[in-house]
Amino acid sequence: MASITVRNLPDEVHRGLKQLAAQNNRSTEAEVRNILSTVVRQRTGGGLGTTLHKLWGNNLGEELKTQRSTDGLREVNFE
Template sequence: MATITVRDLDDEVRSRLRVRAAENGRSMEAEVRAILEEAVRPSRLERRRAALARFRAAAEAAGGMDDLFDAIPPRDSYSPPREVDLGP
């Protein structure tokens, strides 16, 4: 694990950090870790772009989009949903 030292932290920032940590039931150190983890977590857009890139790579490996979609069985090949009796 790495250690980071933050120098010249404004007193107001430190005070707000202390309050925020207390509100979340964490130490100031744990609160700073949570803030940093959230700041560098991939955004929803980045996750979607990564998923699309994986899909495109899978399509390319399968021989292209057409071959990939051809591998999906036709809708009429699925069995119909079964009926469920929920009683009176």
Template sequence: MATLTIRNLPEPVRRSLKERAAAHNRSMEAEVRAILEDSVAPRADFISRWVASTEPLRGDFELPERSPARSVELS
């Protein structure tokens, strides 16, 4: 495993990170690890997610019969 040192972290950021870690019931180190893992995890693009979400809607659909087109006078 690699080690990462972050220097000059602003105090408000450290404080927010500590609060976020406490809210998730984990250490600050574990919280940073989770944030980093989530930020670099591969994600399906929008189109792939949309297509996958429409899977339950797919089926056989019948188009209604169409009547003949009306004649149009262009005079």
């Protein structure tokens, strides 16, 4: 995994990050990772669900429903 160093971060921004981290029960580093990941995902088109919706968004309806086969089913006796 890559690492980055952020220099000259204003004190109020650092304090705000620490507060957000505490509110979300995360370390400051984990909070920054979450913020960066969220912003990048939003700007680059989202995650897996967004990608699937873009590819097949209008084709997730009736045409994908299948009839469940009953072939090969047998009764089970639990006694």
